[in-house]
Amino acid sequence: MNTAHARPVTILTGFLGAGKTTFLNALMKSYPKKRFAIIENEIGQLNIDSSLLNENYGQLVALQEGCICCTLNDELYTALESLYQKQDSFDELVIECTGLAIPDAITEPFTRHPVFKSYFPLKKIICLVDAALIEDQIKERDEVLRQITAADVIVINKTEAVHSAYLSYLSNYLAHVNPLAKTLQSTVTEGFPFEIIEEIKYTKKIEAFSFLKNVNLSGSLILGKSSLAKQHLSDIATRVYTFTEEFNFVNLFLGLSKLVGKYPNKIYRMKGIGYKKDENKKIIIQTVGSRVDMDYGNHWKKDERKMNTLVFIGKELDSLSIQDLLIRMLTIKEKQ
Numbered sequence: 267m268n269t270a271h272a273r274p275v276t277i278l279t280g281f282l283g284a285g286k287t288t289f290l291n292a293l294m295k296s297y298p299k300k301r302f303a304i305i306e307n308e309i310g311q312l313n314i315d316s317s318l319l320n321e322n323y324g325q326l327v328a329l330q331e332g333c334i335c336c337t338l339n340d341e342l343y344t345a346l347e348s349l350y351q352k353q354d355s356f357d358e359l360v361i362e363c364t365g366l367a368i369p370d371a372i373t374e375p376f377t378r379h380p381v382f383k384s385y386f387p388l389k390k391i392i393c394l395v396d397a398a399l400i401e402d403q404i405k406e407r408d409e410v411l412r413q414i415t416a417a418d419v420i421v422i423n424k425t426e427a428v429h430s431a432y433l434s435y436l437s438n439y440l441a442h443v444n445p446l447a448k449t450l451q452s453t454v455t456e457g458f459p460f461e462i463i464e465e466i467k468y469t470k471k472i473e474a475f476s477f478l479k480n481v482n483l484s485g486s487l488i489l490g491k492s493s494l495a496k497q498h499l500s501d502i503a504t505r506v507y508t509f510t511e512e513f514n515f516v517n518l519f520l521g522l523s524k525l526v527g528k529y530p531n532k533i534y535r536m537k538g539i540g541y542k543k544d545e546n547k548k549i550i551i552q553t554v555g556s557r558v559d560m561d562y563g564n565h566w567k568k569d570e571r572k573m574n575t576l577v578f579i580g581k582e583l584d585s586l587s588i589q590d591l592l593i594r595m596l597t598i599k600e601k602q
């Protein structure tokens with residue numbers, strides 16, 4: 267193996283909606299000469315993130331309907347084999363994990379596999395956190411703590427949403443949770459500190475944390491097969507709603523705001539693509555916590571059918587009557 271041809275790997279982690287895709291788009295824009303291969307993993311059976319990415323990547327592999335740290339661990343190896351065959355088409359690999367992935371469980375190919383570890387050396391693990399939501403998310407989901415403790419860089423994102431005093435407290439708190447990581451800050455408007463991030467290298471840290479020693483971190487978890495890794499999504503549901511009829515977007519915004527405001531601990535994330543008959547661009551509809559965002563995205567391609575598709579990720583979703591609510595937001599009521 268000629269390591270001069272190595273393709274360094276960055277694992278991008280962070281809870282649902284922390285800003286991973288936003289970060290990845292900004293990264294590709296900041297390094298226009300670098301060709302990135304991307305492995306994009308989403309829990310739902312629809313890969314909305316692929317539509318949210320700028321299309322200036324070298325290769326894109328979408329792994330969906332599962333999580334690469336557990337149910338799709340074999341597919342990760344298949345994806346790496348296929349990228350290995352296309353080595354001339356990219357310089358670096360970025361893996362955007364699902365917001366619920368446990369990053370320790372996907373480092374194995376890059377740190378231990380006899381072939382891949384030379385060809386795909388692990389460059390670093392970056393964890394994005396949402397400044398306003400991270401403390402609640404740590405309490406709510408074990409995966410969040412695992413993402414933070416695995417990281418070489420913690421990027422506190424959306425800092426404009428919190429007071430500067432809270433930001434210094436949060437920064438200290440995260441540095442305390444993972445003293446081996448560098449903690450940085452970013453906002454969409456000021457951008458991500460890529461130059462500093464570029465200097466930071468991967469360090470193995472599992473042994474460094476005594477509380478992690480108490481968790482079952484056997485070799486089998488690193489292979490993604492332990493019961494912990496298997497069970498971590500057992501309470502998570504995804505629901506996809508599609509409508510060919512147009513939404514009334516004002517009503518949709520208000521309806522979604524009410525819904526996510528009422529169930530912040532049940533609806534973790536919603537991502538969707540909507541359309542307007544007289545508009546050639548997709549409408550990107552998202553919720554993170556109790557915040558709803560709508561914005562224009564890429565153009566509809568000629569062979570794509572215009573329709574509305576919303577993916578909800580959370581717990582006990584069937585008890586929330588989401589479909590009934592969405593039907594009420596259509597310009598003409600229709601049943602799916």
Ligand SMILES: Nc1nc2c(ncn2[C@@H]2O[C@H](COP(=O)(O)OP(=O)(O)OP(=O)(O)O)[C@@H](O)[C@H]2O)c(=O)[nH]1
Nearest residue numbers: 281282283284285286287288365424453454552559
């Ligand atoms: N206000 C604000 N919003 C941001 C910032 N960064 C990202 N967002 C928004 O947060 C939402 C989620 O961003 P994404 O980049 O899709 O987050 P993600 O981590 O890739 O989400 P998942 O793939 O679902 O886990 C989008 O609506 C972004 O526009 C920021 O710095 N400030």
